[in-house]
Amino acid sequence: MELPEFAIEAQGLVKTYAGTKTTPAKTALNGIDLKIPRGSIFGLLGPNGAGKSTFINILAGTVNKTSGTVKIWDRDIDHRARDARAAIGVVGQEIAADVFFTPRESMETQAGLYGVKAKDRHTLELLTALGLGDKADAYVRQLSGGMKRRLMVAKAMVHNPPVLILDEPTAGVDVELRRQLWNYVVALNQKGVTIVLTTHYLEEAQELCDTIAIINRGEVVACEPTSQLLRRLDTRTVVVTPRAPLTAVPDLGRFEGKLRGNGDLAVTFKTGEAGVEAVLAAVREAGVAIKDLATEDPDLEDVFLSLTYAAEGVDPTAY
Numbered sequence: 001m002e003l004p005e006f007a008i009e010a011q012g013l014v015k016t017y018a019g020t021k022t023t024p025a026k027t028a029l030n031g032i033d034l035k036i037p038r039g040s041i042f043g044l045l046g047p048n049g050a051g052k053s054t055f056i057n058i059l060a061g062t063v064n065k066t067s068g069t070v071k072i073w074d075r076d077i078d079h080r081a082r083d084a085r086a087a088i089g090v091v092g093q094e095i096a097a098d099v100f101f102t103p104r105e106s107m108e109t110q111a112g113l114y115g116v117k118a119k120d121r122h123t124l125e126l127l128t129a130l131g132l133g134d135k136a137d138a139y140v141r142q143l144s145g146g147m148k149r150r151l152m153v154a155k156a157m158v159h160n161p162p163v164l165i166l167d168e169p170t171a172g173v174d175v176e177l178r179r180q181l182w183n184y185v186v187a188l189n190q191k192g193v194t195i196v197l198t199t200h201y202l203e204e205a206q207e208l209c210d211t212i213a214i215i216n217r218g219e220v221v222a223c224e225p226t227s228q229l230l231r232r233l234d235t236r237t238v239v240v241t242p243r244a245p246l247t248a249v250p251d252l253g254r255f256e257g258k259l260r261g262n263g264d265l266a267v268t269f270k271t272g273e274a275g276v277e278a279v280l281a282a283v284r285e286a287g288v289a290i291k292d293l294a295t296e297d298p299d300l301e302d303v304f305l306s307l308t309y310a311a312e313g314v315d316p317t318a319y
């Protein structure tokens with residue numbers, strides 16, 4: 001069987017939530033085009049309210065799109081809804097656990113819902129992979145929040161889908177458990193499962209995801225390999241603390257300086273075009289006596305801010 005090039009393809013995807021008597025209609029997705037390569041760990045980033053959950057809920061089938069097309073594993077969600085849904089496992093944002101079941105029962109029920117035959121079920125294997133093997137027969141209400149979340153991941157995998165979608169999976173999960181969860185996700189990916197996740201932990205996205213899309217106000221503002229996204233900001237910033245407070249930004253010739261709130265002078269330059277030495281020379285030449293200095297490298301947070309604010313026409317350094 002030929003495998004699709006893209007695990008998920010969305011084209012011109014629009015979602016407008018209907019208004020009520022007191023609230024106006026809200027366009028949460030405003031024409032999203034996204035191609036998620038098969039085999040990737042794909043990060044969906046964006047500020048609160050950007051539309052990430054709406055996108056995921058459309059894939060999961062819990063929200064109806066307004067227009068546009070979506071294919072999951074090459075199956076159109078309008079024309080082959082059942083097949084499309086069979087290709088994904090979705091772990092939602094809310095902890096949804098049935099407190100009257102044990103994890104084993106909960107998994108078996110889920111497998112039943114997906115029509116997985118008894119001989120094809122791997123309940124204990126999945127629970128063990130998520131560190132819940134010894135809790136298989138405990139009541140779900142006795143599990144910690146982190147355990148419940150891992151149970152949700154195990155449940156999402158009962159039908160062995162080729163695509164696993166995680167909406168803010170580590171919100172409220174402590175560092176140790178987060179690591180465990182990611183180890184499992186990476187291991188799944190190495191077995192060929194495409195992973196799509198939304199996260200607010202930008203560092204985590206940077207570390208885990210090979211491709212990142214940034215959504216802001218229902219639009220994709222960037223979608224590229226993580227390394228390329230980081231290269232977009234091939235900049236460094238030299239932060240100079242002057243001996244005497246500056247009242248205005250000095251003329252630094254080809255460099256542009258900005259005054260920070262604490263009186264430091266920050267000079268950002270392209271690493272391909274200049275070096276720290278050249279910046280310092282310009283600062284000295286401008287008559288600024290240097291008391292202290294530091295350098296800052298950009299991280300995804302900077303890329304994220306500059307792209308999302310650029311889309312709004314706001315200078316990110318103004319914040």
Ligand SMILES: Nc1ncnc2c1ncn2[C@@H]1O[C@H](COP(=O)(O)OP(=O)(O)OP(=O)(O)O)[C@@H](O)[C@H]1O
Nearest residue numbers: 017026027028046047048049050051052053054055
């Ligand atoms: N059922 C709904 N009815 C009306 N508006 C909604 C509904 N669900 C979401 N919205 C609005 O749509 C926009 C996008 O919401 P969405 O939850 O998709 O964003 P998000 O990027 O997932 O945010 P978060 O990171 O906070 O989860 C927001 O303005 C939100 O208020």
